[in-house]
Amino acid sequence: MDRFSRKHHDPHAHVIHHPGRRLMHKVPLKFVWNKVSGHGRKNVGAALNLVSFIDFLVVTVIFLLMSFSASGEMTVDKNVKLPKAENVEDVVDAPMIAVNGNQILVDGVLAGSTRAIEELGRLQKIDELFALLKNKRELWKQLQPNKPFPGVCILQVDQNVPALVVKSVFQTAAFAGYPNVSFMVGKIPKAN
Amino acid sequence: MGGVDVGDGGGKKRSTNSDINMIPFIDLLMVTIAFLLITAVWTTNSRINADAQVPGPPDPNKELTPQTPEKVLNLHIGDSEFSLVWKQGATVVSEIKVPKNQIEVGDAKIIRYPDLAKKIEEEWKAQGGHRDPTDRKLDQCILFSDNRTPFKEIVAVLDALYAPKRDMKFPDGSTKKLPVFNMTFSVR
Numbered sequence: 330m331d332r333f334s335r336k337h338h339d340p341h342a343h344v345i346h347h348p349g350r351r352l353m354h355k356v357p358l359k360f361v362w363n364k365v366s367g368h369g370r371k372n373v374g375a376a377l378n379l380v381s382f383i384d385f386l387v388v389t390v391i392f393l394l395m396s397f398s399a400s401g402e403m404t405v406d407k408n409v410k411l412p413k414a415e416n417v418e419d420v421v422d423a424p425m426i427a428v429n430g431n432q433i434l435v436d437g438v439l440a441g442s443t444r445a446i447e448e449l450g451r452l453q454k455i456d457e458l459f460a461l462l463k464n465k466r467e468l469w470k471q472l473q474p475n476k477p478f479p480g481v482c483i484l485q486v487d488q489n490v491p492a493l494v495v496k497s498v499f500q501t502a503a504f505a506g507y508p509n510v511s512f513m514v515g516k517i518p519k520a521n
Numbered sequence: 522m523g524g525v526d527v528g529d530g531g532g533k534k535r536s537t538n539s540d541i542n543m544i545p546f547i548d549l550l551m552v553t554i555a556f557l558l559i560t561a562v563w564t565t566n567s568r569i570n571a572d573a574q575v576p577g578p579p580d581p582n583k584e585l586t587p588q589t590p591e592k593v594l595n596l597h598i599g600d601s602e603f604s605l606v607w608k609q610g611a612t613v614v615s616e617i618k619v620p621k622n623q624i625e626v627g628d629a630k631i632i633r634y635p636d637l638a639k640k641i642e643e644e645w646k647a648q649g650g651h652r653d654p655t656d657r658k659l660d661q662c663i664l665f666s667d668n669r670t671p672f673k674e675i676v677a678v679l680d681a682l683y684a685p686k687r688d689m690k691f692p693d694g695s696t697k698k699l700p701v702f703n704m705t706f707s708v709r
Contacts, residue, residue: 346540348540379543379547382547383543383546383547383550386547386550386551386554387550389550389554390550390553390554390557393553393554393557393558393561394557396561397557397560397561405566411566412631412672412673412676412677413629413631413676414567414569414676414677414679414680414683415680415684416569416680416683416684416686416700417567417568417569417683418567418568418569418570419567419568420566420567420568421568450668452668452708483568486672487672488671488672488673488676489671489672489673490671490672491668491669491670491671491672492666492667492668492669492670492671492672492675493668493669495672495675495706496668496706496708499571499573499706500573500706500708502573503573507573508572508573509570509572509573510571510572510573511568511569511570511571512568512569512571512676512679513566513567513568514566514567514568514569514676515565515566515567516565516566516567517626517627517631
């Protein structure tokens, strides 16, 4: 019964202390005590005002939460420099076709050569791209048989790629069952 | 630290003191800030719509009713000017030329055609066929460009094309501002 005595009744007694200075309180040296407690001199234990610090942190958290946006977070091929535009829409989840100065890639898989199209000098259907996109479409239809296929794909085209290549990719995508083509661009703020 | 001290209490009673420990709170805030800063998207990408949907062959089981073809804007990108040609079938309804006044914006030299955007809006107001908010169809524009035109120039023209917007009502009662045109490439 002794352990239920008043002396040990409060289980939190050891964590509640009288407010006061704590800095170097437990150092058993006289000169330290003299320094810490002041003894007529200016006290070295400075109390930090945390209110302004917490206010700052709360404001920063609120600002970051308000401005947080997950849309537009898409991987862009490192060899593609996207053009910029004002009148744009948010990106959607769709197959990505990256077109740089040398290659055409579908979700990172090689699907054709830009140089070959340029050298030929005329509009053409890109067979590798067509086959890859067709496979993707069939896979989507197998996975979601009850839903209508949206036919959306996004082109990440380098800003210096000629229109001939863009049109060839555009046409091939349409042939492969992706008529809703979007061009990925960098967003610039609207000029007033 | 934040805390409440209500005095010594007197006598043998322990003083009523409740210190709110602010350290976990500050830690939580710091971790939240770090998480938000790391996951923030600093370069936002967007998209510009194009459409390769062309009308397919007519259904042989349905009776055909002759319809007047819609007016379509044909936008030609020339070397020194743009031409905006409204066509209804093979008939040219109107044609205007817009000088290619290119403006470069920012350090990255982004090409802009503000004059073209204004002219396109004027043309749509004069000739556009789908202007009612309940009309969910968009006017069609066909873009004609030389095969050597760089993509950044095409995007600048598309940006001008999508500048004019109109209200569109949706079945749920909401209204959105959408571009007045839907664009496709001319394939030659």
